[in-house]
Amino acid sequence: xxxxxxxxxxxxxxxxxxxxxxxxxxxxxxxxxxxxxxxxxxxxxxxxxxxxxxxxxxxxxxxxxxxxxxxxxxxxxxxxxxxxxxxxxxxxxxxxxxxxxxxxxxxxxxxxxxxxxxxxxxxxxxxxxxxxxxxxxxxxxxxxxxxxxxxxxxxxxxxxxxxxxxxxxxxxxxxxxxxxxxxxxxxxxxxxxxxxxxxxxxxxxxxxxxxxxxxxxxxxxxxxxxxxxxxxxxxxxxxxxxxxxxxxxxxxxxxxxxxxxxxxxxxxxxxxxxxxxxxxxxxxxxxxxxxxxxxxxxxxxxxxxxxxxxxxxxxxxxxxxxxxxxxxxxxxxxxxxxxxxxxxxxxxxxxxxxxxxxxxxxxxxxxxxxxxxxxxxxxxxxxxxxxxxxxxxxxxxxxxxxxxxxxxxxxxxxxxxxxxxxxxxx
Amino acid sequence: xxxxxxxxxxxxxxxxxxxxxxxxxxxxxxxxxxxxxxxxxxxxxxxxxxxxxxxxxxxxxxxxxxxxxxxxxxxxxxxxxxxxxxxxxxxxxxxxxxxxxxxxxxxxxxxxxxxxxxxxxxxxxxxxxxxxxxxxxxxxxxxxxxxxxxxxxxxxxxxxxxxxxxxxxxxxxxxxxxxxxxxxxxxxxxxxxxxxxxxxxxxxxxxxxxxxxxxxxxxxxxxxxxxxxxxxxxxxxxxxxxxxxxxxxxxxxxxxxxxxxxxxxxxxxxxxxxxxxxxxxxxxxxxxxxxxxxxxxxxxxxxxxxxxxxxx
Numbered sequence: 001x002x003x004x005x006x007x008x009x010x011x012x013x014x015x016x017x018x019x020x021x022x023x024x025x026x027x028x029x030x031x032x033x034x035x036x037x038x039x040x041x042x043x044x045x046x047x048x049x050x051x052x053x054x055x056x057x058x059x060x061x062x063x064x065x066x067x068x069x070x071x072x073x074x075x076x077x078x079x080x081x082x083x084x085x086x087x088x089x090x091x092x093x094x095x096x097x098x099x100x101x102x103x104x105x106x107x108x109x110x111x112x113x114x115x116x117x118x119x120x121x122x123x124x125x126x127x128x129x130x131x132x133x134x135x136x137x138x139x140x141x142x143x144x145x146x147x148x149x150x151x152x153x154x155x156x157x158x159x160x161x162x163x164x165x166x167x168x169x170x171x172x173x174x175x176x177x178x179x180x181x182x183x184x185x186x187x188x189x190x191x192x193x194x195x196x197x198x199x200x201x202x203x204x205x206x207x208x209x210x211x212x213x214x215x216x217x218x219x220x221x222x223x224x225x226x227x228x229x230x231x232x233x234x235x236x237x238x239x240x241x242x243x244x245x246x247x248x249x250x251x252x253x254x255x256x257x258x259x260x261x262x263x264x265x266x267x268x269x270x271x272x273x274x275x276x277x278x279x280x281x282x283x284x285x286x287x288x289x290x291x292x293x294x295x296x297x298x299x300x301x302x303x304x305x306x307x308x309x310x311x312x313x314x315x316x317x318x319x320x321x322x323x324x325x326x327x328x329x330x331x332x333x334x335x336x337x338x339x340x341x342x343x344x345x346x347x348x349x350x351x352x353x354x355x356x357x358x359x360x361x362x363x364x365x366x367x368x369x370x371x372x373x374x375x376x377x378x379x380x381x382x383x384x385x386x387x388x389x390x391x392x393x394x395x396x397x398x399x400x401x402x403x404x405x406x407x408x409x410x411x412x413x414x415x416x417x418x419x420x421x422x423x424x425x426x
Numbered sequence: 427x428x429x430x431x432x433x434x435x436x437x438x439x440x441x442x443x444x445x446x447x448x449x450x451x452x453x454x455x456x457x458x459x460x461x462x463x464x465x466x467x468x469x470x471x472x473x474x475x476x477x478x479x480x481x482x483x484x485x486x487x488x489x490x491x492x493x494x495x496x497x498x499x500x501x502x503x504x505x506x507x508x509x510x511x512x513x514x515x516x517x518x519x520x521x522x523x524x525x526x527x528x529x530x531x532x533x534x535x536x537x538x539x540x541x542x543x544x545x546x547x548x549x550x551x552x553x554x555x556x557x558x559x560x561x562x563x564x565x566x567x568x569x570x571x572x573x574x575x576x577x578x579x580x581x582x583x584x585x586x587x588x589x590x591x592x593x594x595x596x597x598x599x600x601x602x603x604x605x606x607x608x609x610x611x612x613x614x615x616x617x618x619x620x621x622x623x624x625x626x627x628x629x630x631x632x633x634x635x636x637x638x639x640x641x642x643x644x645x646x647x648x649x650x651x652x653x654x655x656x657x658x659x660x661x662x663x664x665x666x667x668x669x670x671x672x673x674x675x676x677x678x679x680x681x682x683x684x685x686x687x688x689x690x691x692x693x694x695x696x697x698x699x700x701x702x703x704x705x706x707x708x709x710x711x712x713x714x715x716x717x718x719x720x721x722x723x724x725x726x727x728x729x730x731x732x733x734x735x736x737x738x
Contacts, residue, residue: 200620201435203535203557203595273536317514319534321555 003027004420005040006379009049013056014354015370024054026377029419034371047422049381052414053349056369057089057121057378058356060330062154062179062233062257062305065091065122068109069098074310074398076110079330080119081396082308084424086330087356087413089378090121090368091308094154095132102127102138104146111147119423120416121378123366128153128167128178134160137167144174149364152179154233155280159185161218168228177229177255177363180219182240183280187211192321194282198267204320207282209237216240220247223254231363232256234307236281238291245300255363256295257305260329260336263292265403275316275323276403279309296355297346303359306333310399328402332390334382335409342384343410349384356380377420384411386426430527430548431722432539433558434599442564442600448721449568449714452492463720466495469727472525473499474517475552476532481688481712482552482561486529489719495526495727513537514544521547526727530554535592548726556590562687563596565718567604569711570643573683577604581679583637585611585668586647586695589618589658593687594647602627611637612647612668615658634668641678646670646686646696670696675705683707 006024011034013019023038024031060083066074076093083091093110095101101110107124114122126143130136132153140151151171157180158164164180171178188211193199195206216232220243223230235241235256247254261279266286270277277283295301309326316323337355341347357380361369368376392405416424434442454460471490475483483499490497500520511519513532520528527548530538535555542549553559567577582601588594588610601608602625610621610630622630631637638644649664675682684696684706692698701708 195618195620197620197623200618201595201624203555203592206618273540275540314512317512319513319532319537319540321534 002420003040003042003044004047004377004417005038005044006047006049006054006381006417009052009054009381011054011371012350012353013371014350014358015056015372018371019350024371024379026379026417026420029377031371031373031375031377033373047381047415047417052381052383055353055380055382056357056371057376057416057418058087058380059090059360059369060088060306060308060333061092061303061360061364063091063093063308063330064096064310064326065093065110066310067097067113068106072398073312076113076122077117077119078396078398079308079310080114080117080122081424082328082330083120084416084418085396085413086332087334087380087382087416088120088330089380089416089418090123092123092125092149092364094125094152095127096155100127100132101125101143102130102132104139104142107143107146107148120418123147123149123364125150125152125179127151128158129163132156134158134163137163137170140170140176141174144176148176149366150177150179150231152181152233154179154181157181157183157185157215161222164219165222165226168222168226168230172226172228175365177231177365179231179233180215181233181280182212182215182219184211184214187214192278193270194267194284196267196285198270202272207280209239209284209288212237212281213239213243216243220252220254223247223252224250227253229253234259234262234281234305235295235301236262236284236288236292238288241291241295241300245295245298248300255302256300257303257360258292258296258301259305259307260333261327261403263289263296264336264340265289273320274403275318275320276327276401278320278323278325279307279327280325293340293346296341302363304333304337304355305360306330310397311401312398313400316401326401328392328395328397328399330397331395332402332404335388335390335412336404338384338411339409377417379417380413381415381417382411382413386411386414388412429726430542431550431560431726432542433551434560434563434596435558439603442567442603445564445718445721445725446568446571448724449564449717452717452720453714460492462492462494464494465724466490466493466727469495469526471495471497471527471529471723472520473497474520474528474530475500476502476530477553479531479553481715482531485712485715486552486719489716489723492716493720493723495723513541517541517545521545527723550722550726553592555592557592558596559592560596561715561719561722562593563600564722565711565714566597566645566685567600568714568718569685569707570683572710572714573707575642577601577606580606580642581609581640582606582643582645583609583611583641584645584647585634585637585670587616587650588612588621588647589616590650591647595624597645598625598628609637609641613659634674635677638674638677641682643683643685644670644678646684648687648689648691649695665694669694670700672697672699672703675700685711688712
């Protein structure tokens, strides 16, 4: 029997509405209880959380671990370590590996590798279509049985509306959400950054906001027809946020996530032609950033997800148009969100915690993101005021592509507990 | 950061004026037309062209030689780029040979800006993708000024494929800094609306007559088929709506200047009659290219301007 007692932290559990100083008692990897001055008889391991926040283990539902296939950029192990250092107890692995996770075999491989390393919980997301080519549906039911929690052709959105409709219908039979990276590939073709004044000034080809909007609109209409649970990945445009709010008002099972970078940075924040600011969707206009922040405040957006996308240094050390899309996100997510959402006064702490815990758990339909007795013993302990500077060269990730290198933060992760074990501590 | 020349946008008006003034000293005059100087004797510049170019490369080469510098020209096809070397590695290798400046043309917007962050050798941008072509704007300004006009308050129509034009962007920045009135004109698919906010004094129109009416200067742009990633405009309709013909000149000021960065496509964006007319200063632009590039090279390679010492 192993016991961990987290003492004297400010326990915030959005599921139960708790917000107050208490102890968290974990036994055999499971939450036993939360309360004041819990006395545990046998020699328990104790973690002092005085002056810190103790929350359910954070969940990042959008991570690229690159394994199998791109181990030079990241592995399940290095990505898991970066997740733990970012306060995440659970991460979802996007299927754009090589081979693509479009079968139970690959799903089992990812889940098995993650289990073997035993750092954080890794929940695979299966592909919507075979090889994510947007044509034939992947083996969705088998992937579900092998542990996949959702389906997505992230990065290669399903362009054929009929295929998307069938995918939504099929996923509904298994109670799985369909996650889409919303980008009309014809409208965005050749683009390298958000289409606007900055792209015109820099002479870079644009990815217009409408390339995201038209696909969000299409998918919401399909979600209504099919009754599917539909989730917009990394929402970034004003119109897309407004449409998700509209869908929710109609009572549809539609949800959305936002990345820390889309709520912190706009296209004009990019140092000229810096590949570490290049991702999809691109950093959009200041007005879009404002809309994403508003969506978090008013509830249109349900979760924070990082879209952690490692690329080795050599690939980002190129002409901007040749740099691949994507940036790291796991280790800076909480720091960025504390600054932009909490210290700025936009939302209260329980709402911030919800975006990292109960929000994604609800979307995925998993019994996590809560400190209720019997839930997995995952806890994220973080500080609200510790000053620290992000040094990407000390990252646990194999890659170094972060726009937040050298940035100072106020508050961030201090310890990550997974199934009652401290897997990382600052 | 080393003192190169990456673009017009980041320059102060005073710096631009200094280059334009100095270029005047280097213009051939009267009988003894061409002079050679030894202002940059012992200095070495590398012309690194990743994109086809005849006039700009030759112009830089001649400019360097007239100042007494040594110039080495490399084209991408002949270099290790063809063997898969990355841009950073290529430039680091060249920089290790200690040239005093690298003159660079590249098809990717921002390629020289990206490289300058990692390199101590000053880079002179000879055109980056669809971003800037600073020496073209400088030679255009020199050409306008040679005709006695001031840049302040001038009405300049820039017509053609604005979206893909580095010449347009550099000219917009330069003319705007002087308070000129700039009208950008082209089919809407080649005329991003955001460009109206890129600098002060810029307006947009899709109507060629409106752009030319009352213009002091008409700058025609080449239709860049190699940069068209899609059919933004039916090619065979282009000349009908956006080609410059003699009748257009009647709408402009009587002493209007017709300019073109070259190479010109006769019958596509400009009629032969206009290109060869008295109003055309296309060849003067080419001539001024050398003088302006001499002034730029001198500025980059010897930061403190000296008086001209002509080598007789």
